Amino acid sequence: xxxxxxxxxxxxxxxxxxxxxxxxxxxxxxxxxxxxxxxxxxxxxxxxxxxxxxxxxxxxxxxxxxxxxxxxxxxxxxxxxxxxxxxxxxxxxxxxxxxxxxxxxxxxxxxxxx
Amino acid sequence: xxxxxxxxxxxxxxxxxxxxxxxxxxxxxxxxxxxxxxxxxxxxxxxxxxxxxxxxxxxxxxxxxxxxxxxxxxxxxxxxxxxxxxxxxxxxxxxxxxxxxxxxxxxxxxxxxx
Numbered sequence: 001x002x003x004x005x006x007x008x009x010x011x012x013x014x015x016x017x018x019x020x021x022x023x024x025x026x027x028x029x030x031x032x033x034x035x036x037x038x039x040x041x042x043x044x045x046x047x048x049x050x051x052x053x054x055x056x057x058x059x060x061x062x063x064x065x066x067x068x069x070x071x072x073x074x075x076x077x078x079x080x081x082x083x084x085x086x087x088x089x090x091x092x093x094x095x096x097x098x099x100x101x102x103x104x105x106x107x108x109x110x111x112x113x114x
Numbered sequence: 115x116x117x118x119x120x121x122x123x124x125x126x127x128x129x130x131x132x133x134x135x136x137x138x139x140x141x142x143x144x145x146x147x148x149x150x151x152x153x154x155x156x157x158x159x160x161x162x163x164x165x166x167x168x169x170x171x172x173x174x175x176x177x178x179x180x181x182x183x184x185x186x187x188x189x190x191x192x193x194x195x196x197x198x199x200x201x202x203x204x205x206x207x208x209x210x211x212x213x214x215x216x217x218x219x220x221x222x223x224x225x226x227x228x
Contacts, residue, residue, distance in 0.1 A: 088155075102160045103160075106157050
């Protein structure tokens with residue numbers, strides 16, 4: 001079955017470490033997105049990519065980085081510059097970057113700083 | 115810029131009662147509107163979407179929503195709540211003719227009690 005796979009489901013990071021969250025889709029979708037979810041704040045857009053080898057900053061990109069070398073993969077790195085990284089991270093994809101297509105979401109990665 | 119406001123961060127209903135979750139949007143052009151549901155520690159699942167066809171949209175699990183341009187609203191309803199409906203619900207908007215970048219409301223947590 002087609003879908004989006006996020007791994008790991010739970011991730012623990014020490015202060016000062018970089019960590020990378022994986023997001024893989026086999027839906028043949030052009031566009032991919034990373035959101036951060038905090039209680040009571042809904043979803044906030046970190047980065048998005050409309051096509052391979054291209055990506056744009058979202059509303060809260062500071063302290064994060066991404067790459068889009070393959071259509072099916074859009075990994076997110078949480079760097080040591082992100083001061084408050086503890087959150088639930090959601091990856092999503094859509095058929096195209098334009099139009100009223102909904103998103104398909106992965107099951108999320110919960111990142112905790114220890 | 116478009117935005118979404120969900121009235122009521124928590125809604126509680128009895129099993130069998132009407133569910134009404136409120137969503138108002140702000141958009142300078144005709145919007146596309148979505149409702150998503152999220153169960154604990156999971157990703158978001160699309161319930162239904164409005165893309166300028168019928169104003170009354172039927173979705174999965176017995177939910178429906180009505181687009182009212184004059185009220186800039188897209189409220190979600192279900193005639194009879196079930197215990198399994200307990201979850202968090204998100205309204206989202208994107209622009210027709212623009213990049214498919216969803217803007218989410220802060221979410222409404224629905225509790226269903228016996």
